[in-house]
Amino acid sequence: MHAATPMGTAQRLNRDVIPFRRRIGDTPAPWGGMGGGLAERPRRAFARDDEIFVEGDSAAVFYKLVTGAVRTYRLLNDGRRQIDAFHFAGDAFGLEGGDRHQCSAAAICDTTVEVWLRSELRTPAGDTGCSAELMTAMMRRLEQAQGHMVLLGCKNAREKVATFLLGIAARTPGLGNQIELPMMRCDIADHLGLTIETVSRTIAELARDGVIGRPGRARTFALRDLAALRHLSC
Amino acid sequence: MHAATPMGTAQRLNRDVIPFRRRIGDTPAPWGGMGGGLAERPRRAFARDDEIFVEGDSAAVFYKLVTGAVRTYRLLNDGRRQIDAFHFAGDAFGLEGGDRHQCSAAAICDTTVEVWLRSELRTPAGDTGCSAELMTAMMRRLEQAQGHMVLLGCKNAREKVATFLLGIAARTPGLGNQIELPMMRCDIADHLGLTIETVSRTIAELARDGVIGRPGRARTFALRDLAALRHLSC
DNA sequence: CGAAGCGTTGAGGTTTGTCAAATCAGGTGG
DNA sequence: CCACCTGATTTGACAAACCTCAACGCTTCG
Numbered sequence: 347m348h349a350a351t352p353m354g355t356a357q358r359l360n361r362d363v364i365p366f367r368r369r370i371g372d373t374p375a376p377w378g379g380m381g382g383g384l385a386e387r388p389r390r391a392f393a394r395d396d397e398i399f400v401e402g403d404s405a406a407v408f409y410k411l412v413t414g415a416v417r418t419y420r421l422l423n424d425g426r427r428q429i430d431a432f433h434f435a436g437d438a439f440g441l442e443g444g445d446r447h448q449c450s451a452a453a454i455c456d457t458t459v460e461v462w463l464r465s466e467l468r469t470p471a472g473d474t475g476c477s478a479e480l481m482t483a484m485m486r487r488l489e490q491a492q493g494h495m496v497l498l499g500c501k502n503a504r505e506k507v508a509t510f511l512l513g514i515a516a517r518t519p520g521l522g523n524q525i526e527l528p529m530m531r532c533d534i535a536d537h538l539g540l541t542i543e544t545v546s547r548t549i550a551e552l553a554r555d556g557v558i559g560r561p562g563r564a565r566t567f568a569l570r571d572l573a574a575l576r577h578l579s580c
Numbered sequence: 581m582h583a584a585t586p587m588g589t590a591q592r593l594n595r596d597v598i599p600f601r602r603r604i605g606d607t608p609a610p611w612g613g614m615g616g617g618l619a620e621r622p623r624r625a626f627a628r629d630d631e632i633f634v635e636g637d638s639a640a641v642f643y644k645l646v647t648g649a650v651r652t653y654r655l656l657n658d659g660r661r662q663i664d665a666f667h668f669a670g671d672a673f674g675l676e677g678g679d680r681h682q683c684s685a686a687a688i689c690d691t692t693v694e695v696w697l698r699s700e701l702r703t704p705a706g707d708t709g710c711s712a713e714l715m716t717a718m719m720r721r722l723e724q725a726q727g728h729m730v731l732l733g734c735k736n737a738r739e740k741v742a743t744f745l746l747g748i749a750a751r752t753p754g755l756g757n758q759i760e761l762p763m764m765r766c767d768i769a770d771h772l773g774l775t776i777e778t779v780s781r782t783i784a785e786l787a788r789d790g791v792i793g794r795p796g797r798a799r800t801f802a803l804r805d806l807a808a809l810r811h812l813s814c
Numbered sequence: 815c816g817a818a819g820c821g822t823t824g825a826g827g828t829t830t831g832t833c834a835a836a837t838c839a840g841g842t843g844g
Numbered sequence: 845c846c847a848c849c850t851g852a853t854t855t856g857a858c859a860a861a862c863c864t865c866a867a868c869g870c871t872t873c874g
Binding site for chain 2: 420422423424426427428430442443444448449476478480481482484485487488489491492493494495496498499500536537538539580
């Protein structure tokens with residue numbers, strides 16, 4: 347990206363823009379007559395690249411990821427995209443303070459989510475406050491957002507990628523120090539404010555330096571030198 | 581910034597690092613025996629570059645800006661800085677979900693703040709929830725943070741500066757389309773993920789193109805071509 | 815007046831982006 | 845099972861944006 351010096355120049359994107367919004371279900375169907383049981387939640391399944399919600403949609407429900415992975419992102423008019431976060435099993439996403447979603451969400455791979463009603467989180471004592479869970483979720487997002495602003499504003503490509511890999515390692519299972527990324531290079535690029543080529547080259551560079559290992563597959567990494575990675579991630 | 585290819589290289593910063601943390605008052609004194617009057621709040625004054633709080637400080641109180649301007653920011657170990665937001669008269673800042681500040685705050689110029697106790701915002705009904713005010717404040721910050729991530733990750737220098745100027749114009753009084761910035765170039769640079777030189781050059785470029793005017797002082801701008809600015813800011 | 819701090823400008827270098835092509839992996843059909 | 849096709853990833857050559865270093869001008873203040 348970053349090409350528009352004269353005022354209306356096309357920007358190169360890290361991905362092809364999908365011509366139409368692909369939606370699986372517009373509003374999740376209310377699950378008839380369930381007796382408020384806390385254990386059993388309705389679930390929905392999404393295929394890769396399915397949109398779960400888009401900016402401006404009602405935020406009456408939110409989601410808890412059961413299996414798979416999700417990206418949440420915002421778009422500029424010309425298609426440039428900033429992925430603000432990736433979500434993995436156990437993470438809640440789409441929980442908003444207001445009644446509309448501030449960003450869009452899409453499945454990165456085949457994904458199952460649990461559907462929650464935001465109204466269930468409301469504190470029963472009057473309508474003036476909000477639940478502790480909602481507050482905690484907002485806090486976590488804000489903290490994450492602040493960290494990501496530091497990454498985007500201060501770090502170079504090597505530091506960005508190192509930070510990213512450590513972040514993923516901390517949040518996904520993986521055997522030993524091995525991690526398996528569900529997302530493509532263009533998702534990583536749009537998350538880190540880089541291009542796919544720079545992501546690819548930086549990964550190659552880290553591997554060349556022995557900081558990470560690459561056992562075959564493009565999306566599998568072994569974090570070889572954790573100290574170096576931590577140092578890079580500041 | 582962006583120089584460290586070998587693993588431990590110095591980074592050039594947009595400012596001199598202040599040798600010691602300058603603090604005016606460590607913990608604001610509890611204002612003795614005030615009868616919970618809502619109209620009269622205790623105030624504190626800060627001089628330029630005074631730190632109001634730092635990352636990790638107790639967040640038992642927060643602030644409402646009366647006059648002046650404040651920056652909130654996070655630092656990396658080597659001194660690189662990301663200013664996540666500027667605050668102006670009327671803005672609340674330092675309001676955290678948790679009990680510790682996630683970032684630091686400093687006065688940009690002579691500044692007066694109103695001191696609020698966060699506990700006053702607690703919803704009376706039990707301790708499980710939180711007040712609507714707190715929630716609203718968190719939401720606003722999150723929304724702002726998301727917008728800023730788009731700026732940092734997707735926009736080029738020209739777009740960043742245009743977005744910045746429009747944002748300031750929308751949030752400060754200013755006569756007509758004229759704005760008066762309280763902050764130095766290095767604050768702007770650390771907010772936009774640029775260097776001071778690039779900020780300076782980009783401003784000069786916008787002025788050369790007639791998009792903005794510069795009536796004398798370095799921190800005064802006339803927003804001449806709002807359409808162009810809006811277009812640039814996407 | 816001299817010093818210091820802020821802002822601007824210029825020259826040149828580095829990082830990252832762009833474009834293009836090659837390679838690789840996975841899926842499909844024969 | 846293999847050939848083929850498609851999409852993802854990697855790599856190379858080159859260009860552009862932005863950064864770095866350095867010098868200079870302006871303003872303020874002692």
